Amino acid sequence: MDNKLNRPVRVLVAKVGLDGHDRGAKVIATSLRDAGMEVIYTGLRQTPEMVVNAALQEDVDAIGVSILSGAHMTVFPKIMALLKEKDLTDVLVTGGGIIPETDQQELTKLGVGKLFNPGTTTSEIVAYINNWAFENRNF
Template sequence: MHNASDRPIRVLVGKVGLDGHDRGARIIATALRDAGMEVIYTGLRQTPEMVVNAALQEDVDAIGISILSGAHMTVFPKIIALMKEKGMDDVLLTGGGIIPDEDREKLQAMGVGELFPPGTPTSDIADYIRNWVRAHRDF
């Protein structure tokens, strides 16, 4: 018998909008898998609604959005609003990409978690997700 805390952390990795570059998202997905997490990768050109619905269906602990298109001030607020609407208060929304510090601070004030710049060691991202989930998810 396993208790729930033995189950792997489940993370949905998504790309929202017309940003056609998913190399970074794939690298992160692989790194999180290698760190023992279950990763659901939604692929390219997702809408915020598609990402949040997939996260609900998959019962994930965290959503990671990779964004390089510059649309982060549209995408993250939309996803956080949908998550709140659906009562996903104990799910981490994190991500990465090219996000200016000032925007990152605004997004974090809205409830978005840590946002990682390109080149962040994948182990740092895995540790952050693991620590957040331990602290916020009730198994």
């Protein structure tokens, strides 16, 4: 796929809350980097405020949140509200973890992008972020 941005897609990969399971986030970060994206990994125990501030400072196209703690219905709405407050409404918020389908549907209504369950291939995640960025970020 041609990069229609003429620059690498920039993605912030975040682990929010007290969830210390970061292997999946690191695998995703490495896969995105291997696919030619610029990746900023926040490390563990980030707050939604820290994630949004990092996204603003790093001028990212997308934020990928890894969450296995069950706090997705708190974390994603807070990130979306903070992005809106800071007028960063053109940034994709996506993520993955253990998120029930009914919760995924509610988060989609709030503007959260596709959420990936365990077992999703990294190539599917790369393609989704690339396609979204190419269609929505033309600068």
